[in-house]
Amino acid sequence: MSNEQKLIEIQNLSKYFKVKKGILNRNATYLKAVDNVSLYINKGETLGLVGESGCGKSTLGRTVMKLYEPTSGKILYKGEDIAGLSQKQMIPFRRKIQMIFQDPYASLDPRMTVGDIIGEAIDIHKLSRGKEREERINSLLKTVGLNSEHKNRYPHEFSGGQRQRIGIARALAVEPEFIICDEPISALDVSIQAQVVNMLEDLQQELGLTYLFIAHDLSMVKHISNRIGVMYLGKLVELADSNEVYNKPLHPYTQALLSAVPIPDPEVAQSNQRIILEGELPSPIDPPSGCRFRTRCKYAKDICAQQEPEFKEVAKGHHVACHLY
Structure with missing residues (x-):
């Protein structure tokens, strides 16, 4: 660029x-x-x-x-x-x-x-x-x-x-x-x-x-x-083209956010799997170690608590901060 x-x-x-x-x-x-x-x-x-x-x-x-x-x-x-x-x-x-x-x-x-x-x-x-x-x-x-x-x-x-x-x-x-x-x-x-x-x-x-x-x-x-960035607790966790974020969200937090968007078609809405986030939003004064989202993430592993994920490009123009990628 x-x-x-x-x-x-x-x-x-x-x-x-x-x-x-x-x-x-x-x-x-x-x-x-x-x-x-x-x-x-x-x-x-x-x-x-x-x-x-x-x-x-x-x-x-x-x-x-x-x-x-x-x-x-x-x-x-x-x-x-x-x-x-x-x-x-x-x-x-x-x-x-x-x-x-x-x-x-x-x-x-x-x-x-x-x-x-x-x-x-x-x-x-x-x-x-x-x-x-x-x-x-x-x-x-x-x-x-x-x-x-x-x-x-x-x-x-x-x-x-x-x-x-x-x-x-x-x-x-x-x-x-x-x-x-x-x-x-x-x-x-x-x-x-x-x-x-x-x-x-x-x-x-x-x-x-x-x-x-x-x-x-x-x-x-x-x-x-044109492009969308997703923030969580002071950090940018995902950034990609608008359609890419909606059609292929990679970060578990982005997936949860999008699952909460109302869908006007009742049949499509019924088949849509709502992702419910467990736990409270941590305090930005004392954020969790490693990945800040790990306390509410169903995919969290040991590395998520020990090491902060790098915000990196995983596909063309698609950046994400997650140990899954």
Whole structure:
């Protein structure tokens, strides 16, 4: 894979949070939210990232965005490492990397009009002023299915779906190349979810955008993604083409996740073997030795407790971290 095609590449990226223990907070320990993850995203593609709550997928997105400072590792944007850059040095990259947040209610300032919310980024990056700025805001509202009269209203006057459209317009305001979509549809009604996803796909075609799409909904991720990564307890356990992950899941955790996806055909659903995971999700503060999934895996052997499996390519473009392969 040539570097020209890779827009984003992360190498051995980790994000640990300090957790204080004891009365005097002397015994600090660390929550390993993202632990030694490596992947790349090609220009123009959508990489889906899935896993259960608390697996670290949103933390990964926020660390790539530099909303969280990485503990270690590299974040390469077009081959340039941005992991160690200061906030001031990050300003030109903030234009190129934007984020759509999960909660459209919490991510918009309730004291600002929609026009000011979208225009704030235009002002910060000095992209346009006066009449040109107004026209840009009107154009962005139209792009996301709203109209120019909406710019004088406040966020509380809109529905959840409309607020998320405003969030998307804000992300597009600075003409980014890469957008991190952090569960952008999970807070929306099911009837609205498909509309937002279809709009994101249309925008990708029109503007040549690249997405990291973080979500719970596996069927929606399959619909929008070119490739899918599966995370478990801070680790990437599987990564492959979207169809490959769905048709030939290799990691036992991926197999269990996919077995839980509802199937609309009752006859097919009846023959589908549901894989029930036993045991509790371990704590990222004190993860199991070796393979982190071994405490819930029916295939676990002695080596799984002693040695962490290597994340390796087992078929063309199909990577998995499991001692079975």
